[in-house]
Amino acid sequence: MGISLEKTILVGIATSKIKLWQAEEHLQELFRLAETAKAEVVQTFIQRLVAFNPATLIGDGKLLEIKEALEAHEAKMVIFDEELSGSQIKNLENKLPGIKVLDRTGLILDIFAKQAQTSESRLMVEVAQLEYFMPRLTGRWTHLCRQHNGGIGTKGPGETKLETDRRFIRKRIQFLNNKLKQIESIRQRQAENRSDVFHVGIVGYTNVGKSTLMNRLTKADIYTENKLFATLDSTTRKLYIDHEHEVILSDTVGFIRKLPHHLIETFKSTLGVVAYADCILEVIDASASDFSEHLEVTQNVLEQIIDPKTPKIHVFNKVEVLEAPIRQQLLQKFPHIIQISAKENIGLEILKKQIQKETKKFYKKRKNQEKKAHKSSKSWVST
Ligand SMILES: Nc1nc2c(ncn2[C@@H]2O[C@H](COP(=O)(O)OP(=O)(O)OP(=O)(O)O)[C@@H](O)[C@H]2O)c(=O)[nH]1
Ligand SMILES: [Mg+2]
Incomplete structure (x- = not known):
């Protein structure tokens, strides 16, 4: 169902729960998703609703407006930011004959299909x-x-x-x-085979700079781009954090808001590599006005995949685009989040030190466990 080069109209919804500014931000993200899928956005609409219309999500008046806009632009597709049920799609397509109706999930799936x-x-x-x-x-x-x-x-x-x-x-x-x-x-066996090496999983919202950071740290050559879901498959690389310690780094697929359940299931498998990580490196785009919402989304997905006891390192990326006072404010509010710029090579030494600290902790714990196991096997022999 490729939608490349198709003219499309986007529709966002504001309700008592989704404020207008939020709906605008979500719609902007939908715009970027549509661009990633190579559709041509010709117009956007936001409807304020007290309650969703169960038959068509939005009201008849707005639908008529959209129909006229579709005709004026000779567009044949409309994408809703909210998830639509099968019957809603059917009703909408009946009211908009000849028009393809899609929702955010359908669009994300189209991108996934293209980029897998x-x-x-x-x-x-x-x-x-x-x-x-x-x-x-x-x-x-x-x-x-x-x-x-x-x-x-x-x-x-x-x-x-x-x-x-x-x-x-x-x-x-x-x-x-x-x-x-x-x-x-197979992956589980691979993870078991290298369980003696410290493994860091890089996670975060889409487009925050995970792959750029991975490339910086490991001199890998992973595809990065200013588009959503540039990375779909996990990539794993080795890094010597110092003379003694080896670390494995994995770059993963980015998260996005409004992921429906079965897509989360898909994410879980793609993120399987993170489930076995000894430490999570969470990247946050400090230049995104809605980064706290990104954090929430990431948290919700991670909770379903990793052991909550797994150590975490948080970084604010892209800080070079912020004014000094804003960076200072962030530092005061989030003193534990390391400020970096993967692009401009800022703060990476501090980050490496933090990774090294976790690495040492891991190998120390591992050594103690081995000693214990050795002792208990000896005492078992002597009794
Ligand atoms: N200004 C600025 N841009 C950055 C920085 N790091 C990455 N970027 C840009 O952000 C965009 C996304 O970078 P990626 O590394 O592809 O991001 P990602 O998190 O891997 O994205 P997905 O794989 O799509 O989830 C690219 O255009 C990068 O050049 C940074 O420190 N500062
Ligand atoms: Mg990436």
């Missing part, structure tokens, strides 16, 4: 897509299963046809999940 490089991320994206499309199988999406199945009939999608399609999708999801489990167990 390895067989693992392709498998994960396919599972997430199928789970997303299943409840939306109300006609339009059926072409997807036909694509995979090479022809469960080409007639119009009657109810029986939809049932066959759903059954096919469920089977396919099961098949893909089994394959993913195999990959996961």
